[in-house]
Amino acid sequence: MTTYKVLLVDDEEEVRNAIEQRINWEELGFEVIGKAQNGVKAMEIAEKLQPDVVITDIKMPYMNGLELARNLKEENPGVRILILTGFDEFEYAKEAVHLEIEEYILKPINANELSECLKRLKNVLDKEREEKLNVRKLEQYYTDSLPVLQTNFFCSLVEGRISDSEINKYLNDYQISLPGSYFCCAVFHTSENHVPDGMTPLLLSISVQREVKEKFRGKWDCRYFSYLGNIVMVANLGKEDEITRLTDDCDRFCKWADRFFGAVVTVGIGKVCNEVSNLRFSYEGAWEALSYRVIYGSGCSINIADIAPKGQGLSMQPDDINMNDVFKAVHIGVREDIEHAVFSLVKELKDNAKTIMQYNFTVLEIVGHLYRFCGNNHMKFEDHAGEIKNAYEEITKMDESALMAWLVRVALSISDELKNARNSSLRYLISEAKNIVRDEYADADLSLDTVCSKLGVSNSYFSSIFKKEVGISFITYLTDYRMQQAVHLMLETNEKNYEIAEHVGYEDANYFGYVFKRKYGMSPSKYRTEHMGK
Template identity: 60%
Template sequence: MDKYKVLLVDDEEEAIEAIRLKLEWETLGFEVIGSANNGVKALELVERLQPDVVITDIKMPYMDGLELARALNEDYQNIHIIIFTGFDEFEYAKEAVHLEIEEYMLKPINSQELSECLKRLKKTLDNEREEKLNVKKLEHYFNASLPMFQTNLFISLIEGRITEADCEKFLAAYQIHMTGPLFGCAVFHTSEHHVPEGMNALLLSMSVEQEIRERIAEKWKSQMFTYLGNTVLVMELNSEEEAVAFTDDCDRFCRWAYRVMGAVVTAGIGRACDSLFTINQSYAGAREAVSYRVLYGTQRAINIGEIAPTEQEISVQSEDTKMHALFKTINLGSREEIEKAAQSEIEKLHRNAKTVSQYKLATMEMVGAFYRFCANNFIDFKDYCAEVENPYEKVPEMDESTLKGWLVNSAVAISEELKNARNTTSRRIVEEAKGIVRDRYMQPDLSLDTVCSELGVSNSYFSSLFKKETGKTFISWLTDYRMDHAADLMLETNEKSYKIAERVGYQDANYFSYVFKKRFGMSPSKYRTEH
């Protein structure tokens, strides 16, 4: 079997050579494929050589061992890291447990200890390799679990919890090959209150489910699963007319189930749709169709498109009163976008309200939606309803232009309040971070982690916030702040570069010079001379 590849990183060539010679690498199951004298060079070699293990010293120029470990964890999570550290750095190194270091070893390195460490590491690597190579085992597990994955996906689809972007990806991953061109949903409900004497309700339901599988699901191109106590079918259809034939088939099955099994089964069939992403609409129609059994009777199939076309349209349009688009623009949009969304709400209102009573009810629902939205955002709608004292009473009496003006003014006022609250919070956090830098820029351990910990925010949130407010990453801003102070000290004092480096938070004078030159285009000494 191939040996595991090791990259050695230390700024002392003698240390690297000593490690090469002290260990019987081949016997241990490893081979040294290269070495680097700093973290920057090590990253270049990692990308090119793809080692399994990186053994690195902590204290190095340009990029130390912990910074290297952090970079490897971000981009090469499969690489195992061993760190060498001096006694005075040991506690500092141990604090970096979140870097997932494999081992910390004190210098000078004992070859026996390092050999034992590599033996332990080889067992870990062997286990990882065995797991990766065991493709058949993974394939067997996936294939055995595939029906469960498929069922979970279809449940997510009928609940409307899958985004359009993810839908095709999941269908392909779970090997669901349904091409349509149309799709439909059917819900089979077996009554628990009409069970033949001597028969258990659960057993009867299971028997019906098995018969549905054999008589319906296998005949039609469909996926079948159980959800909320009902049997659900999602099927492919070639045309709208085929949905009629499917309904007839389900109707015959319901009558057969009662005649032969004594089971009272009602099948609800939803409208056909043109993609699996919108199958939740067909499922909603199928469930509604089942509920019509109280009017049309049981032991039959009910197609929602045949018996309740107008009711179905109204139920879909009732979602309009929630004003999702308008509330989204209040949160994120400009005044122009708010006005456009408000106009759309007015048009929907006038399109759907056929009577004065319906108009008044819809406008009252609109007011209620505003109250709920404001409450969810911890503000009082009374303060932002455009000086209308009793909106439930006054808004339904407004004409179209007055209603639009009220809607826009209220939405804009709420939007400004939300944006001000967000901006105030953002500015406060950024200013507090800058204050921490001003007070502690001279401390070498000041970092993104320490600032976020002190502010009580996550790294990702703070980083995006800081970049948005300042146009720079936090590390860039901290580095520039330190370099600006260093430049001032160069001109205002006669201190040597390494002293100035320490005063602005750099323990390594070489690295300080490297960063200074990157910032100002010249070395510290040349900067002092020229200025």
């Protein structure tokens, strides 16, 4: 039997304990995974433990039950809310129908009434889960949701096999609407190494595709198709800068898929383009971004525009010599991948060259690609060529092993410079974020969103690299910095606590006191008394 997680929220400890003790949770198919004394604490617990059901009182300090319900629904629309309300609050609570409250239960709490309510809720949750995990329906959905002609069109489009003059004809013939002023490709990769019991990798991928459509419907105008074992999403954008919000939405989907299915989904997002014919370049960028999961980790969204060092573009190679695998390995920076890509390139060169002239011509093309790659990424090829003074003359005299060794050395050297540029870019972002906190911590509106907007990066990417580099989340860093400034003001001025709260970015003095006590284990007044004169 499936067990659902419950969070209890009430500012009276005896009420929380009474609810927990008087209900046979296990028999009903639930478990209490946490208790909170107010809405602020409940949001912290909910973010970490992801409850299926929240039972909350209305009247609480800092954040009342209806405010909590609204915030919970924004973070996780699927969470079920049960409101505990006194008789005098009942009509007020029922006005909040837009919050999609599951039940309103009058105080004092009747154990039988609450148990019956939980039984009904369990039936609803079971039916919803069964519907989503029904393998037979997923197989039928797979058959119905992949129109062959549309899929073939999109596959041909990202492969560059459709001429510009034919695109509109195919769009009309296959009834495909792409109305966006701008377009972008996102590639959803579902790991085959994390498959829940009773599912196959194929069916898991299908269920993920179904949920992508469900979650993004109404928010984004997208088209979907399967390609090379992944789900590709083509998004219509009204404005070019909407790509940041799309990146964050994809990141939230990855976390939701892990929580609900146990599926590890990673999304690579390509650059924005303004022509349907250029979608193949956006797809190439998305695929490139997806390969960076070996650096940034799986289960998140990765935007190629975020990870490319500032001012550096990813070079495009012509079709005559396929250097993409080499340059992809150079960007990722894994030595074994670089060696393998170079080995494959040299082997292909040797296998395909029919004459010595053709061999030399192709070798010179490789050198030319390396020159252009360095130029496109603001580097000097000569800095990476080693002892070779004139590559166009000396490289054609190398035998196979010498050529391979030289290409590996050059590729590794270029990769190191790219990595240093990327790390420099990361350090710059972190430094700028800290400067913003230092200069604007007193602004109550300062948040993760405003900082990311100033820096011009997506929330998901910035949150990931900030925690990786600093060791704590950005919100924790901002809170700690504000608390440090508050301590200075307490010990060095005679300002009232509410004045100090305003000076460090808190409009609500009570909430400031709550955060301060959570940080230092005592109220601001007690802290000032104990530390004055030390």
